[in-house]
Amino acid sequence: MIASPSRRSRGNLAWQAATRIPAALLVAFILLPVVALIFGTSAGGFMAGLRHPLVGPALRLSVFTTICSLTAIVVLGTPLAWLLARSRGRLLRWTELAIQLPIVLPPAVAGVALLFAFGRRGLLGAWLDRIGVHVPFTTAAVILAEVFVAAPFFIQGAVASFERLDQNLVRVARTLGASPARVFFRVALPLCAPGLARGAAVSWARALGEFGATLMFAGNMSGRTQTLPLAIYTALESDLRAAQALSIVLVAVAFGLLWAVHGSGAQFAGVRSREGGETVERA
Amino acid sequence: MLAVELQARIGTLDIEVDLAVSEGPLVLAGPNGSGKTSLLLLILGLLAPDRGRVAIGSDVLFDSSRGIDLPPEERGLGYVPQDYALFPHLNVRENVAFGLESQRTAAPDVDRRRRVERLLEEMEIASLSHREPRLLSGGEKQRVALARALAPQPRALLLDEPLAALDVSARRQVRVFLAKYLAGLQIPAIVVTHNAADAIALGTQMAILEQGKLVQRGTYAQMKAQPQTPFVAELMGSFPTKT
Numbered sequence: 442m443i444a445s446p447s448r449r450s451r452g453n454l455a456w457q458a459a460t461r462i463p464a465a466l467l468v469a470f471i472l473l474p475v476v477a478l479i480f481g482t483s484a485g486g487f488m489a490g491l492r493h494p495l496v497g498p499a500l501r502l503s504v505f506t507t508i509c510s511l512t513a514i515v516v517l518g519t520p521l522a523w524l525l526a527r528s529r530g531r532l533l534r535w536t537e538l539a540i541q542l543p544i545v546l547p548p549a550v551a552g553v554a555l556l557f558a559f560g561r562r563g564l565l566g567a568w569l570d571r572i573g574v575h576v577p578f579t580t581a582a583v584i585l586a587e588v589f590v591a592a593p594f595f596i597q598g599a600v601a602s603f604e605r606l607d608q609n610l611v612r613v614a615r616t617l618g619a620s621p622a623r624v625f626f627r628v629a630l631p632l633c634a635p636g637l638a639r640g641a642a643v644s645w646a647r648a649l650g651e652f653g654a655t656l657m658f659a660g661n662m663s664g665r666t667q668t669l670p671l672a673i674y675t676a677l678e679s680d681l682r683a684a685q686a687l688s689i690v691l692v693a694v695a696f697g698l699l700w701a702v703h704g705s706g707a708q709f710a711g712v713r714s715r716e717g718g719e720t721v722e723r724a
Numbered sequence: 725m726l727a728v729e730l731q732a733r734i735g736t737l738d739i740e741v742d743l744a745v746s747e748g749p750l751v752l753a754g755p756n757g758s759g760k761t762s763l764l765l766l767i768l769g770l771l772a773p774d775r776g777r778v779a780i781g782s783d784v785l786f787d788s789s790r791g792i793d794l795p796p797e798e799r800g801l802g803y804v805p806q807d808y809a810l811f812p813h814l815n816v817r818e819n820v821a822f823g824l825e826s827q828r829t830a831a832p833d834v835d836r837r838r839r840v841e842r843l844l845e846e847m848e849i850a851s852l853s854h855r856e857p858r859l860l861s862g863g864e865k866q867r868v869a870l871a872r873a874l875a876p877q878p879r880a881l882l883l884d885e886p887l888a889a890l891d892v893s894a895r896r897q898v899r900v901f902l903a904k905y906l907a908g909l910q911i912p913a914i915v916v917t918h919n920a921a922d923a924i925a926l927g928t929q930m931a932i933l934e935q936g937k938l939v940q941r942g943t944y945a946q947m948k949a950q951p952q953t954p955f956v957a958e959l960m961g962s963f964p965t966k967t
Binding site for chain 2: 614
């Protein structure tokens, strides 16, 4: 049976409506809160919100702790990602799966688990307690919570980036006298740097937004463990403008990261695109 | 003299090869999937053989009975893979210099520089020395890959399908250049190809690999006169008549 043109176009119309209306609804739903957040304030209100006494310490603490956690994640995570990307062994396959656990784990559970590990009577904490190290409810706990929840995002990105590396480049480098270490630093790292940077950006965003695990494991003490998300939570009860201003700051950061992550793609071959330059002597 | 005697199981293919290559190029031909590339990787130390021995002159690179297994970076073998695998983040000169920078014996910078310059001249790529690999033509890429493999003065050279990535017009020209260059080379070389015209152009000594085993070895004329397998007969039959 052949549908008449009018029936066919009616069918098309119905299909278009059936796809576009739900799509538009979801986009509107996701954008509405962000729009409401930004348009619900004035420049003056925003500035006043930023001057709230909660803001300064929380901003400083968030910058400090995320720099520490991101450094730990990159320094420890890059070798792990390299191993995971290059091995097909069963143990490492399981490791790759296990390391992604924090992505699906509820943050509150992560907080409780960290307490059981590092708390005064915890698995490692009891031993740490004996040598006088107390982790929970300190700035160190904030950093540990951030590493725990954010590391998998970097590892995922880094493994994917290393796996995309052309194996022939690695092979040729070896035949040219390069040790495995030199292959890593001179071939793999420069070529995978954009992918690693994208993984680090996503990981940093996750660390910056960390709330649940931090609250349970590190508490909510201004200047010591009160990061930006916790300050927003606290300000919600006292000064809505401060909560709003901080939220706008975090939205701006998030947008910046999204742009950096997606706007910096497609440059694999152009890691270094300058013409000329004498680097032969560099031995 | 490059002496290779290897047994290995790669995937579902059993490779068992006994091959000696003296100075000058040996063309290694065979159908797709016969283990040509795997054999090169085994010789280079990039794949692990089950048993056997690889030696250059009196230097043993691999010997399973004596537990010798030099890593690829210590074998001193030059390698040009099928797609050339130029380092995309390095320019032409840096690509060629890569192997010299890796060498442990720290030759003076001046000597290295001179060697790079000479190779760039020899391969007619001096004018491209600052160019990125992605801006090169197929033939240019091949000459850069060849210069890069030769820079650390390898003791043998292994080329995998050196002409396969080229289009027809570039192919003839590069073939002539490569044949001339390989003929003048003072080290053993293995050139893998499955193309009949390339095989005859690139060397007079030939070996045929089928299903991981060497089925025939000899000159082009010998093989044409007495092909040992249907594949060899077909390969020889498809040759253009020599003028």
